[in-house]
Amino acid sequence: MIATSANRWRIWLVTALMAGAGACDPFHTGFEDDEYPLYYSASSIAAPEGSPQTLLVMDWNIKFGGGRIDFFFDCYGNRVLMSRGEVVSHLQGIADKINQVKPDILLLQEVDINAKRSTFVDQVQWLLDHTELNYGVYASHWRADFIPSDGLGAMDSGNAILSRWPFGEAERIPLALRSDQSSLTRYFYLKRNILRAEVVFTGRPSIEVLNLHAAAYSQDGTKKKHIDTFKSWLDAVDAAGTLLIGGGDLNTIPPGSQQISDFDDSVCTDEEFIADDFSEEVEWLVPFYAAYQPAIDLAVYQANNAPYFSHTTNKDGFWNRKLDYLFTNGTWQIGSGLVHQDVTTGEVETMPLSDHAPLTAVLVLR
Amino acid sequence: MRRRTLLVPAMLVCAVVLIPSLSRAQTWADDTAIPVSRGHWEVGLFAPIKFGLRDDIELGTHPTLMLVMPHLDAKVLWQRGGRAHFSMIYSLAYPSYLLKLIAREGTGGLLPPNTKVPQSVMLSAMMVGTVDLGARQFVTARAGGTVAPRFSSADQMPLLDFPFLYPRFAALKAVATFKLGLNYDGRMDPVAYGLDVAYFILPVIDRGYTVEQGAWVGWLVSDHFTVRLGYRLSYGRYPAGKLFSYFPFLDLLVGGG
Numbered sequence: 181m182i183a184t185s186a187n188r189w190r191i192w193l194v195t196a197l198m199a200g201a202g203a204c205d206p207f208h209t210g211f212e213d214d215e216y217p218l219y220y221s222a223s224s225i226a227a228p229e230g231s232p233q234t235l236l237v238m239d240w241n242i243k244f245g246g247g248r249i250d251f252f253f254d255c256y257g258n259r260v261l262m263s264r265g266e267v268v269s270h271l272q273g274i275a276d277k278i279n280q281v282k283p284d285i286l287l288l289q290e291v292d293i294n295a296k297r298s299t300f301v302d303q304v305q306w307l308l309d310h311t312e313l314n315y316g317v318y319a320s321h322w323r324a325d326f327i328p329s330d331g332l333g334a335m336d337s338g339n340a341i342l343s344r345w346p347f348g349e350a351e352r353i354p355l356a357l358r359s360d361q362s363s364l365t366r367y368f369y370l371k372r373n374i375l376r377a378e379v380v381f382t383g384r385p386s387i388e389v390l391n392l393h394a395a396a397y398s399q400d401g402t403k404k405k406h407i408d409t410f411k412s413w414l415d416a417v418d419a420a421g422t423l424l425i426g427g428g429d430l431n432t433i434p435p436g437s438q439q440i441s442d443f444d445d446s447v448c449t450d451e452e453f454i455a456d457d458f459s460e461e462v463e464w465l466v467p468f469y470a471a472y473q474p475a476i477d478l479a480v481y482q483a484n485n486a487p488y489f490s491h492t493t494n495k496d497g498f499w500n501r502k503l504d505y506l507f508t509n510g511t512w513q514i515g516s517g518l519v520h521q522d523v524t525t526g527e528v529e530t531m532p533l534s535d536h537a538p539l540t541a542v543l544v545l546r
Numbered sequence: 547m548r549r550r551t552l553l554v555p556a557m558l559v560c561a562v563v564l565i566p567s568l569s570r571a572q573t574w575a576d577d578t579a580i581p582v583s584r585g586h587w588e589v590g591l592f593a594p595i596k597f598g599l600r601d602d603i604e605l606g607t608h609p610t611l612m613l614v615m616p617h618l619d620a621k622v623l624w625q626r627g628g629r630a631h632f633s634m635i636y637s638l639a640y641p642s643y644l645l646k647l648i649a650r651e652g653t654g655g656l657l658p659p660n661t662k663v664p665q666s667v668m669l670s671a672m673m674v675g676t677v678d679l680g681a682r683q684f685v686t687a688r689a690g691g692t693v694a695p696r697f698s699s700a701d702q703m704p705l706l707d708f709p710f711l712y713p714r715f716a717a718l719k720a721v722a723t724f725k726l727g728l729n730y731d732g733r734m735d736p737v738a739y740g741l742d743v744a745y746f747i748l749p750v751i752d753r754g755y756t757v758e759q760g761a762w763v764g765w766l767v768s769d770h771f772t773v774r775l776g777y778r779l780s781y782g783r784y785p786a787g788k789l790f791s792y793f794p795f796l797d798l799l800v801g802g803g
Contacts, residue, residue: 206791260658294786296707325789326708330651331658333707334786
């Protein structure tokens with residue numbers, strides 16, 4: 181049959197529409213709602229104790245192994261990419277600190293597994309292979325074949341949980357996206373998540389670990405949505421009667437913080453990267469402290485904030501705000517909460533390793 | 547936005563206005579070893595300018611890209627025997643200025659703004675052989691390579707790993723890159739079409755390669771104006787791992803001579 185002119189146009193139109201629909205995620209930045217986390221195991225497994233009485237839990241935003249390089253988003257410098265030597269050197273420092281602490285469970289934020297900025301080193305696998313931890317789960321929050329901005333290029337970065345014990349069910353829980361960005365920027369921007377994973381023991385019930393890295397720079401309430409969603413998930417796990425650990429970089433300060441804005445390390449003038457005014461956020465974590473036991477007791481923190489600060493963007497300064505948390509519906513060993521700020525508090529200088537200091541606490545198992 | 551909205555209609559108008567002033571085009575360039583005839587020219591929104599310098603030499607360059615990356619292709623007919631045609635395509639490009647332009651902050655920064663871009667040129671040579679199957683149907687095979695003499699070590703060259711650009715700029719980070727290709731082009735008025743597959747060997751990384759496959763259909767509106775709709779697929783081993791990419795395209799070409 182000879183196609184008429186009208187038919188030819190219809191064929192062209194349908195072809196163009198199909199092509200356009202297929203190309204709506206050409207850089208593969210999207211996530212399925214039910215996308216599963218990646219499971220990892222160390223190259224050699226050290227058999228853990230079957231039924232431990234306590235768990236040493238550690239939380240750390242490791243800044244993708246960027247150490248204290250002055251990256252463009254901190255407004256201290258203009259670096260975007262690292263050399264492989266820099267990445268491995270920073271990861272070795274992080275692994276040395278982990279091996280000094282010897283955690284049983286480690287919550288990590290800002291872990292790259294395949295990013296141009298960190299020379300495509302799979303940092304989850306690298307850390308498993310250079311520490312005593314055996315298993316890992318990873319949920320990406322920033323993924324793209326190529327980000328055509330600032331020379332970032334290929335990206336796969338997210339949250340991870342590492343453990344001596346194997347993981348059972350794990351879940352990547354997608355969080356609200358920022359609404360204060362153009363659709364193009366949002367397409368390439370972070371799509372944050374809560375990483376929830378079940379740690380399985382032999383001889384005792386499993387526990388649930390939930391890891392969040394909340395929005396840092398949003399001006400539209402997205403950070404609050406992330407924190408509230410996180411609370412809802414903790415409540416749901418708690419209601420099921422399961423022992424839980426919830427933590428991460430919540431990117432906000434505790435109630436009763438003495439300084440809530442105008443931190444002296446914030447040098448960004450670009451509104452996109454300003455994240456130092458918490459004046460409207462001082463009550464956001466009250467429900468967490470009311471419902472769960474924090475690794476750092478709130479009264480202790482409020483009596484003296486400084487020993488519990490865990491973040492600064494200025495490598496030449498000192499930690500000046502607390503953004504990192506661990507909560508449980510169980511019981512932390514009294515006085516075990518510690519922010520590893522320096523040699524005095526944690527035997528190792530952590531300032532060169534990341535823009536966050538690690539937080540640890542000992543969980544007493546019921 | 548207004549400027550962008552007006553761009554396509556304006557180009558269409560230009561094309562239509564230009565058409566009556568053109569002498570009758572003898573042919574549209576096919577992606578074959580056969581150069582366009584002497585005096586013929588054509589250009590598209592995305593397709594390069596092609597110009598028949600002589601019956602056995604075709605020159606090509608992209609008018610917009612030329613402003614930021616000076617480059618010139620020359621297709622030289624080497625031998626014609628019966629239905630078989632053999633050509634060499636030589637290319638020379640100076641990519642340093644373009645690389646500096648895309649090393650920028652914010653959107654459009656394909657390279658970091660602090661990238662130091664050394665001076666370099668890219669030289670390519672491609673052997674092309676075409677069999678004319680008759681009735682304006684052609685099968686073409688090609689093989690060639692690209693080198694990039696530079697005043698820097700390969701380690702210091704920026705890695706442009708953007709899909710589709712990567713295989714074309716990878717020579718900057720390697721001793722040489724290689725390309726093998728096969729395509730089929732045909733025409734049954736008023737429709738023209740093409741189908742191709744290309745394999746790039748990219749020793750930037752261990753076992754680095756990309757495979758591209760494309761197809762297009764064109765409507766020959768007149769001897770001087772044609773519309774093409776098509777796609778290109780790419781799959782390969784990039785520094786970030788195996789990636790699949792594709793884009794659809796619509797091109798408008800005018801020609802004459």
